[in-house]
Amino acid sequence: MIEMKNVTKSFDRLTAIENVNLHIHKGSIYGLIGSNGAGKTTIIKLLAGIYLQEKGEVMIDGQPVFENVRLKQKLFYIPDQPYFFSQYTTKQMARFYRNCYPTWDEERFQNLINAFEVDINKKIQTFSKGWQRQIAFILAFSVKPEILILDEPMDGLDPVVRRKVKNLMIHDVAEREMTILISSHNLREIEDICDHIGVIHKGTLIMQKELDELKSNVHKVQIAYKDGVPEQLLNKLNPLHSEKRGSVHLLIIRGEEEIIAKHIRQTNPVIFDLLPLTLEEIFIYEMGDIGYAIKNVIV
Secondary structure, three states: OEEEEEEEEEEEEEEEEEEEEEEEOOEEEEEEEEOOOOOHHHHHHHHHOOOOEEEEEEEOOOEEEOHHHHHHOEEEOOOOOOOOOOEEEEEHHHHHHHOOOOOOHHHHHHHHHHOOOOOOOOEHHOOOOOHHHHHHHHHHHHHHHEEEEEEEOOOOOOOHHHHHHHHHHHHHHHHHEEEEEEEEEOOHHHHHHEEEEEEEEEOOEEEEOOOOHHHOOOOEEEEEEEOOOHHHHHHHHHHOOEEEEEOOOEEEEEEEEEEHHHHOOOOOOOOOEEEOHHHHHHHHHHHHHOOOOOOHHHO
16 A cells, blocks of 8 residues: 655745645556646655655555665656666666565566567667666566556657557556556556546645546537527536537536436437547546646646
8 A cells, every 4th residue: 555644745945745645555557647847756756765755654555665675675666767877788787676676587587678679788878768768667577566656657668669568567467466656647648557546736636536437427428409408408417518519519527327318318319429538538627627737738
């Protein structure tokens, strides 16, 4: 269990996050979403034990993270710009992590090197950004951590490598109950892999829910009537958004699907369809009324 209780972190006079409460269960893939400057990286670095909070508790399995060497041997952190020792090759970095992590799996490292076709004797700094990120993932999966913390993890990876990395993450979650925290701007990426999400806005965690629960509570409805949409129906449904496309009305409605469908069918529509919503659409309609910078989140 990863937990933050009433956590506040400031830099000089700037409060990066304030009174954040966050809970991530073992074996979960948790996506942390927010625009630039919202506080995502601050939360990530607090959970990785890099920053120390001014207020509150940052705990993993009931233990404080900061300066807890034994606990840090259970987690692996890949920042938005992976760091490697200057002039080191992949082989040398592997030797370093082998000495740091008792869970290092040499056989898996060799298998991953072959699968990703990496020259382990070439200096890492001579590789492109995408290749360096691949190497970071190879090292992370070879460590076999209990917790994997990722900041903008897929940046610079081509589609084939993204698929390989996602498959490895899903495999480790299924096989070892590894817990993953992903910070990302990319809602499509979050939707594709995460089972829980948290939304941070201006340093405050404003929402954390199961992705399926979030999707089950917001619906896209397509309806048409001979004489227009009944006003009493709109009053009952109180849509988050509505627009007209010819004779068809498109509504975004919060609530239970069965109740929404019952109200609509009672008005005898000519056309009635319930359409799937993407996470991107949910955020556009759910978060727009609080000034959430959705244009900076959707990629």
